[in-house]
Amino acid sequence: MMKGYCLIFCLFLSIIHISTSTDINCSFEYYSFTVIGNTYHCDIRYDPNIISAETAVVNSATGTHESYRSDYDVAGIYSSSKKIEVFPRGLEKIFKNLKLIAIYYGRLTEVHQADLKPFTKLVYLSLANNDIKIIEEGLFDFNPKLAFISFAENKILQIHPTVFNNLKELRHLILEGNSCTNRRADSSVFQVKYIIGEFKAKCQYTGSTAAAQTTTTEWTTTKTTDWEDSSIEEFVETTHAPHRKSQSVQHKNHILVISLAVIINAVLRF
Known part of the structure; x- marks a missing residue:
C-alpha cells in the first residue's frame, strides 16, 4: 500500500511539472x-508555443545548431513575438x-530581480515594446556587466532612483516612448x-x-489604432491566441487529472 501512495505522489508531481512548463523551438x-557584436543566438520569434503564467518554465530547447556549435555556445535569446x-x-x-x-513586442507587464x-x-537587455510599468528597486543587482538596456515603447x-547605480559599464539606456520619460x-x-x-x-x-490604472484608456486607444494597421491574421493571432492556449492547457490538465484518478483507483484496488 505504501508503494502505491508513493506512486500516486510521483504521478502528481509529474502532472504539476507538465502543466507549468514548455519547450522552445530555436x-x-x-x-x-x-x-x-556578432552573436550566436536562439531566435524563438517563430516558435508557436506561448510562454504564459501556465507555461513559464522552459524545459528544453530544440532546433538545429550551426556546424560545430552547441547550447554552450549560445550567447543570446531573441524574440519579437506577442506570444x-x-x-x-x-x-x-x-x-x-x-x-x-x-524580448521585443511581447506582452510582458513586469520583470523582477528574480527573473x-x-x-x-x-x-x-532589451524589453522594448512590451507593457511594463515599473522598473523596480534592485532589478539589476546581479547583472553588473550590463552595457545596453532598453525599455523603449513600454x-x-x-523607475527606482538607484536601480542603475551598480551598472558602471552602462553606456546605452533607451527609455523613449514611455509615460514618464521619452x-x-x-x-x-x-x-546615461x-x-x-x-x-x-x-x-x-x-x-x-x-x-x-489611470492610463488604461489611453493605451487601449493606441493599441486599437495599431491593430487597424495590422493584417487580419495578425489581429486574430494577437487577440485570440492566448485564449486558445489557455483552453488547450486546461484541456490537457483535465485529461491528466482523469488519468490520475483512474490510476489511483487501480492502485487502491491492488
Missing part, C-alpha cells in the same frame, strides 16, 4: 547587436553563457547619468501600480 543563427506573456524561467539551465536577452538574477554575464510610470542615451556614460538625474523627478517611485 532558430540558431548569428546576428550583430550593439555593444556585444511571450511572462519572463521565461529556466533558460540559464539550457544556455549557460547568455550575454544577451532581447534576471541567473544571468550574471548579461551585457545586453508603459513605464515609475529619453535615450547612446554610447556615453555621461549621457544625465537622463538618470532627469527621470528621478519625472518617474517618481512608489512601488505601486495603482497609478498605472
Whole structure:
C-alpha cells in the first residue's frame, strides 16, 4: 500500500511539472547587436508555443545548431513575438553563457530581480515594446556587466532612483516612448547619468501600480489604432491566441487529472 501512495505522489508531481512548463523551438543563427557584436543566438520569434503564467518554465530547447556549435555556445535569446506573456524561467539551465536577452513586442507587464538574477554575464537587455510599468528597486543587482538596456515603447510610470547605480559599464539606456520619460542615451556614460538625474523627478517611485490604472484608456486607444494597421491574421493571432492556449492547457490538465484518478483507483484496488 505504501508503494502505491508513493506512486500516486510521483504521478502528481509529474502532472504539476507538465502543466507549468514548455519547450522552445530555436532558430540558431548569428546576428550583430550593439555593444556585444556578432552573436550566436536562439531566435524563438517563430516558435508557436506561448510562454504564459501556465507555461513559464522552459524545459528544453530544440532546433538545429550551426556546424560545430552547441547550447554552450549560445550567447543570446531573441524574440519579437506577442506570444511571450511572462519572463521565461529556466533558460540559464539550457544556455549557460547568455550575454544577451532581447524580448521585443511581447506582452510582458513586469520583470523582477528574480527573473534576471541567473544571468550574471548579461551585457545586453532589451524589453522594448512590451507593457511594463515599473522598473523596480534592485532589478539589476546581479547583472553588473550590463552595457545596453532598453525599455523603449513600454508603459513605464515609475523607475527606482538607484536601480542603475551598480551598472558602471552602462553606456546605452533607451527609455523613449514611455509615460514618464521619452529619453535615450547612446554610447556615453555621461549621457546615461544625465537622463538618470532627469527621470528621478519625472518617474517618481512608489512601488505601486495603482497609478498605472489611470492610463488604461489611453493605451487601449493606441493599441486599437495599431491593430487597424495590422493584417487580419495578425489581429486574430494577437487577440485570440492566448485564449486558445489557455483552453488547450486546461484541456490537457483535465485529461491528466482523469488519468490520475483512474490510476489511483487501480492502485487502491491492488
